[in-house]
Amino acid sequence: KPDHTRIIAESGAELGDAAEALLQAAGGDGIEPRQLLTYLLAFVQSIPYDKLQSQDGSRGTGYLLPRQVLSENRGDCDSKVALLATLLQYLRPEINQALIFIPNHALLGVAIPAQAGEESLSIGGESLLLLEPTGPAELPPGQLGPESQLYIHAGSYVAESLASDTNSTPSR
Numbered sequence: 001k002p003d004h005t006r007i008i009a010e011s012g013a014e015l016g017d018a019a020e021a022l023l024q025a026a027g028g029d030g031i032e033p034r035q036l037l038t039y040l041l042a043f044v045q046s047i048p049y050d051k052l053q054s055q056d057g058s059r060g061t062g063y064l065l066p067r068q069v070l071s072e073n074r075g076d077c078d079s080k081v082a083l084l085a086t087l088l089q090y091l092r093p094e095i096n097q098a099l100i101f102i103p104n105h106a107l108l109g110v111a112i113p114a115q116a117g118e119e120s121l122s123i124g125g126e127s128l129l130l131l132e133p134t135g136p137a138e139l140p141p142g143q144l145g146p147e148s149q150l151y152i153h154a155g156s157y158v159a160e161s162l163a164s165d166t167n168s169t170p171s172r
Helices: 004-026 033-045 066-072 077-091 146-154
Strands: 097-102 105-110 120-123 126-131 158-162
Touching: 004 033, 004 066, 004 077, 004 158, 033 077, 066 077, 077 097, 077 105, 097 126, 097 146, 105 120, 105 146, 120 158
Parallel strands: none
Antiparallel strands: 097 105, 097 158, 105 126, 120 126
16 A cells, blocks of 8 residues: 555645645635635546556555546546645645545545535544545535445544644755
8 A cells, every 4th residue: 555645645745736736726825725725626536547457457556646646637536545645735825634435435534614515534533524636427515425435424434633843844
């Protein structure tokens, strides 16, 4: 399993220019965190999904780093989750995040208040709004696919906190 936490922390410097361009496209520095999150989520969902399988289809080829997801315009679930987490961590490092793993899939949880009818989890006493960055369905924040919803409601998930560390996040 890739060290997602380290990869996300180290990828901010590589993606700073892309993150800043996305921030400006979303509305600039004054944009509300939820609006920025919604914009970034739709952007990552628009990147084509790819299982990253070998040519014979027998096994996955692994994992694409966040910069590779952007440059190759493709990614599997955990690669796309890492891209979204990296962009958000670079632009809004004060927003806590957690990677959420369910069988054969990955989600992202962010410490932004859920609205009525939105899916969230409480992890370590903090409420995290759940996101499905994988696509191709453009699900808004707090809406999950049926299988993800089933696993989350059954408690069949593992959460990996992305602790805010100002030393690993480049200054903006």
